Amino acid sequence: MTNPELLSPARDFEQLIMALTYGADAVYLGGLRFGLRASAGNFGSDELAEAVNLCHNHGAKTYITCNSVLNNEDVRCLPKFLEEISDAGADAVIVSDIGALALARKYAPSVDIHISTQAGVFNFESAKALYDMGASRVILARELPLYEIAKIRENTPPELELEAFAHGAMCVAISGRCLISNYLTSRDANRGECAQPCRWKYSLVESTRPGAYFDITEDNGTYIMNSRDLCMIDHISAMIDAGISSIKIEGRMKSAYYAAVITNAYRKAIDSAVAGVPLPDVWRNEVNKVSHREYSTGFYFDAEGPGQYHGDSMYRTDCDVVAVVEECDDEGNAVLTQRNKFFKGDTIELLTPNNEPVSFVADCIRNKKDQEIDSTAQAMMELRMKLPVFAPKYSILRKRRKCFIEKR
Numbered sequence: 001m002t003n004p005e006l007l008s009p010a011r012d013f014e015q016l017i018m019a020l021t022y023g024a025d026a027v028y029l030g031g032l033r034f035g036l037r038a039s040a041g042n043f044g045s046d047e048l049a050e051a052v053n054l055c056h057n058h059g060a061k062t063y064i065t066c067n068s069v070l071n072n073e074d075v076r077c078l079p080k081f082l083e084e085i086s087d088a089g090a091d092a093v094i095v096s097d098i099g100a101l102a103l104a105r106k107y108a109p110s111v112d113i114h115i116s117t118q119a120g121v122f123n124f125e126s127a128k129a130l131y132d133m134g135a136s137r138v139i140l141a142r143e144l145p146l147y148e149i150a151k152i153r154e155n156t157p158p159e160l161e162l163e164a165f166a167h168g169a170m171c172v173a174i175s176g177r178c179l180i181s182n183y184l185t186s187r188d189a190n191r192g193e194c195a196q197p198c199r200w201k202y203s204l205v206e207s208t209r210p211g212a213y214f215d216i217t218e219d220n221g222t223y224i225m226n227s228r229d230l231c232m233i234d235h236i237s238a239m240i241d242a243g244i245s246s247i248k249i250e251g252r253m254k255s256a257y258y259a260a261v262i263t264n265a266y267r268k269a270i271d272s273a274v275a276g277v278p279l280p281d282v283w284r285n286e287v288n289k290v291s292h293r294e295y296s297t298g299f300y301f302d303a304e305g306p307g308q309y310h311g312d313s314m315y316r317t318d319c320d321v322v323a324v325v326e327e328c329d330d331e332g333n334a335v336l337t338q339r340n341k342f343f344k345g346d347t348i349e350l351l352t353p354n355n356e357p358v359s360f361v362a363d364c365i366r367n368k369k370d371q372e373i374d375s376t377a378q379a380m381m382e383l384r385m386k387l388p389v390f391a392p393k394y395s396i397l398r399k400r401r402k403c404f405i406e407k408r
Helices: 013-021 045-057 072-088 098-107 124-132 146-154 180-185 233-241 256-275 281-289
Strands: 005-009 026-030 061-066 092-095 112-115 137-139 161-168 203-205 213-215 229-231 246-249 319-328 333-338 347-351 358-361 365-367 382-386 396-400
Touching (some): 013 045, 026 045, 045 061, 061 072, 092 098, 098 112, 124 137, 124 146, 146 233, 161 233, 246 256, 256 281, 256 347, 256 396, 319 382
Parallel strands (some): 005 026, 005 246, 026 061, 061 092, 092 112, 112 137, 161 246
Antiparallel strands (some): 161 229, 319 333, 319 396, 333 382, 347 358, 347 396
């Protein structure tokens, strides 16, 4: 079986480091303009070069997002940005606009061109046409079932790479092209400023009865546009069989912890699929230990799609991060940075790259003065603990929740 690329998100350096540490083959990230995640941390010009070098030092590739809807002013400024990412050594630029594709060929000729899912590639003729125009990869429309993807693979040049999402948030719009946010909040989703109005609860108001709200219901809820999250961790072999060469994790608006856990789990899922062995349940359970909405398999097995989740727009998670490892010796004596409060006697789970999580009891917690303490009350405080195994830098300590639901 072909070994596909695992592609993870990077909103900032913290998320980037976690994605690389936990097994990403490539990352995608944005500059300060032209991307579809304007409120992510993103990277300035000097930071882009630093991020690319960091990726290359880890043996990973770097793809730069340039896939927003471009106006005339954007087009005038784009050549300078393309030259910057070329000078930085980026491996590819992600575009959705044909003009941006042409400019990328001119101003960044050494950088591969990937066609964004925003371009809505639904068929092999579109894919072939984009390949003829200079694209080395197309990121397929999210609405495609696997049998359609297989047809695209059969009818396109083998040199053309196919990328598809395997995990993360989905939206009510076709491949992310939505105007609801712009209409309701003047924040344009197609220019990276989505306010996510599809996640809101809506009611009807009759014009002569101001203040009298009537629920809009479908099934048992009023969140009529709220999409389920995508999760294909049990179906990586099917994605590879369909001809997908890059398996993508959505999440540049998510936490560094999310990038670590989901990258780690899908690294194991891909490796298991390639080896032809079943994925152990421990890795399947990992996807529930990050903040997420109700999961589905998207459109991959049903052209009618996953359906919306109408009950609420809650995020669910089993765990909270309580600390991150800064250093650790071979005996497990570790220096940590606190991320959430926990107590002496709590059962803690230790997650390290490429290893199954290990549970242990926090029977001794010390502060930076090496004084024993009962709880980690101060935000980002330095801690010292004896861990059950050696844990490299950026290993994660987390605690199971009593209530697995959080609202955002």
